[in-house]
Amino acid sequence: MNIKAPLIMESVFILIAGLVYFITGNDFFIFNFLFIGTAIAIGIFLIGNGYEYGRNLIMLVVGSYLLFYVSILGHESLSLSGFWYYLFLGVFEAAVIHFLIAKIAGPFIFGRGWCGYACWTAMILDLLPYKTPNHERKNWGYFRYILFVAIFCFVVSLFIFKMNNLDEIIFYTFLIGNVIYYIVGIALAYHLKDNRAFCKYVCPITVFFKLTSYFSLLRVKVNNDNCNGCKKCIKNCPMDVDMLNNSRKRENGTECILCLKCIHDCPNNALKL
Numbered sequence: 001m002n003i004k005a006p007l008i009m010e011s012v013f014i015l016i017a018g019l020v021y022f023i024t025g026n027d028f029f030i031f032n033f034l035f036i037g038t039a040i041a042i043g044i045f046l047i048g049n050g051y052e053y054g055r056n057l058i059m060l061v062v063g064s065y066l067l068f069y070v071s072i073l074g075h076e077s078l079s080l081s082g083f084w085y086y087l088f089l090g091v092f093e094a095a096v097i098h099f100l101i102a103k104i105a106g107p108f109i110f111g112r113g114w115c116g117y118a119c120w121t122a123m124i125l126d127l128l129p130y131k132t133p134n135h136e137r138k139n140w141g142y143f144r145y146i147l148f149v150a151i152f153c154f155v156v157s158l159f160i161f162k163m164n165n166l167d168e169i170i171f172y173t174f175l176i177g178n179v180i181y182y183i184v185g186i187a188l189a190y191h192l193k194d195n196r197a198f199c200k201y202v203c204p205i206t207v208f209f210k211l212t213s214y215f216s217l218l219r220v221k222v223n224n225d226n227c228n229g230c231k232k233c234i235k236n237c238p239m240d241v242d243m244l245n246n247s248r249k250r251e252n253g254t255e256c257i258l259c260l261k262c263i264h265d266c267p268n269n270a271l272k273l
């Protein structure tokens with residue numbers, strides 16, 4: 001029974017909770033980060049002890065908490081539009097802190113761990129039947145950049161045109177945007193037979209990840225002495241990563257969501273974090 005990894009994870013979140021409380025003076029962040037850290041630690045403990053759906057469980061608990069409790073009940077838009085909005089207002093609260101930790105600074109350490117363990121869009125997409133992509137990767141990734149720029153321009157225009165009720169506009173943008181994301185994500189998954197098609201081609205948040213997760217401290221690496229070249233890992237990877245190449249320039253290297261499927265599937269124990 002390995003409890004080292006869960007304890008490390010819990011400790012990291014205790015540290016983050018203390019640091020953010022120290023900076024903001026807001027005790028909500030102690031509860032927030034302890035809740036998320038404990039959910040992730042329990043999930044990692046379950047995964048480490050052979051529970052196949054541990055990662056899905058973490059995503060459902062953390063993703064639902066962030067979506068329903070923090071965003072909808074708390075009326076705090078944790079989306080990209082909310083991030084720009086609160087950043088431009090100079091409000092250093094939930095949305096900005098969330099982006100800084102999970103999506104901008106954090107990926108230097110844990111890459112796209114957000115996408116594998118906390119995203120409320122992917123928590124639903126990962127329940128669909130196409131866990132292993134069943135199509136050649138499309139050249140559609142440019143769409144994420146268009147959406148990223150469009151969201152940025154939308155928020156800027158709200159300020160330029162001095163719109164009233166900005167808080168309400170951003171909140172309803174968040175709600176409507178998420179409904180659209182679910183519809184598009186599910187439709188794409190069924191159309192391409194790939195649960196993570198939305199993450200590969202549409203999600204605008206990945207523009208941040210593309211820059212930072214390249215340097216991620218946590219990466220899957222191969223031990224070539226153990227690998228027999230069966231490529232089962234590559235075939236089963238939901239994000240089309242070439243994890244048999246240890247270089248940072250490996251194909252789709254910034255796409256890894258640290259789901260650990262390749263590590264578990266390898267019959268020769270040739271992969272590790």
Ligand code: SF4
Nearest residue numbers: 115119121122199203
């Ligand atoms: S790519 Fe976007 S939708 Fe997919 S898991 Fe990451 S944040 Fe969520």
Ligand code: SF4
Nearest residue numbers: 237256257259260262
């Ligand atoms: S299968 Fe391996 S390389 Fe692919 S996303 Fe999961 S952890 Fe990353």
